[in-house]
Amino acid sequence: MSAPAEVGARQLAREAAQWLALQDAGQLDTEQAAALQRWRARSAAHEALWQKAEGLRQRFAQVPAPLAVACLDRPDPDRRRVLEQMLGFGALLPLAWLGYRQLPLDGWRADLRTATGERRGLTLPDGSRLQLNTATAVNLDFAEGRHWLQLVQGEIALDTVGPLQVQTRDGLVRMQGAGVCMRERAQGCVVSVTRGQVSLQPLAGPAVRLEAGQRATLSASGVTASQPFDAQLPGWQQGLLIVDDQPLGDLLRELDRYRPGLLRWDPALEQLAVTGTFQLDDTDRILALLAASLPLQVHYRTRYWVSLTPRKKIA
Missing domain, CATH: 3.55.50.30 (Phage tail protein beta-alpha-beta fold)
Known part of the structure; x- marks a missing residue:
């Protein structure tokens, strides 16, 4: 699926999930119910997604909680406990399915992730500082001397003390003793350097070096021309x-x-x-x-x- 199509599919799934939540919470008045019908009639894709969500709700309503957890969850005690609570309270499984469409499966299974509106900061094993912005997912690998991070989705800020490689869907970002902010967008990963230097290596094309105060977009086919920005201006990290x-x-x-x-x-x-x-x-x-x-x-x-x-x- 192309990047624009994937973004459109996620938005459609998000809208369907919100309509389903409002309906099942008894929040729809006559006007809103009519608006939902108009949403469903907007296209065949809208109606197909709605029918699939309702079908999943009916199927999961009859699945025992332990079995559903065993089917849906990987061997992670904390995550299993959360899912058991969700199922125990009768949460809508169609919303979970729609969530998988909105946030890819890799995002749900990432080592670290934040929900919408949540921000999180932590210190990595090598002493580097990592901050995750809203709706972000990352994987980490610091075993046996490796210094590797994968940005699955969203936006991160890094303040590194040693060598570190960040894998994106479009290429690799290498840094050492640098500060950088990275945000995944449909057109690529926007990389902003606040301290030191970083190297951007696209999947195809030559590597490009960015200095502090420079910003560029890393796509699979190359790196856009760098643009200056104010690296001292406060932002979401604050x-x-x-x-x-x-x-x-x-x-x-x-x-x-x-x-x-x-x-x-x-x-x-x-x-x-x-x-x-x-x-x-x-x-x-x-x-x-x-x-x-x-x-x-x-x-x-x-x-x-x-x-x-x-x-x-x-x-």
Whole structure:
């Protein structure tokens, strides 16, 4: 599957999972039920995914919890305990299946991963510092002197003290005593160097070296031209989202990475200019600040279904 098609499939699965959760929680009123029917009728793919999810729900509803855990889980006591709790409380297995579509199986089985909105930091066996941003998955291998990390999905920041190799789906990033931020996107892995030097080796093509303050995208076929950026500017590692005269649509797309559920906005809001520093730990507060400073309104259908519309003018 091509990268754009994979992104589209994940988005479709995400929408289906959210509709299914709202329906089974009894959250759908008449208007929302009609909206769900319109969503299902949008294409054959929409309806097929919905039917498959409902079919899985019926199948898993009759599977004993221990058997379901044995089928779904790898030999990991902590993960087995979580799944047993989920099954014991009657959680929707179709959502788990849709989650596998949204986050690839490798992501669910990764050594380290974060949920949507979660950030995590830890020290690696060699003393390097690793931070995982929202919805990120990585694998580690430091056995027998190896210094290897695989970025499966999402975004990481590294502050290394020795040699380290990071494998991405498009190539290899080598560094030693360097600081780097890496984010997987549909078009490739965006690599930003905050300290030292790194080498980017695509699957096909020559290696390219980046210096501190430079950023480039590593794709399978090569490396884009480097661009400068302010390496001292705080970012998600400090729990901040900083924008300077940025279109609101761009800000909301970034904010959506940190919010579980549906975040939608009227296209008329796309080009409103935004400047500010926002705390990522409270996305509801960010939406409130936007409503206070821009001509828009925030509508909460549920905690996980939020829409933004232009503020109505009072005659």
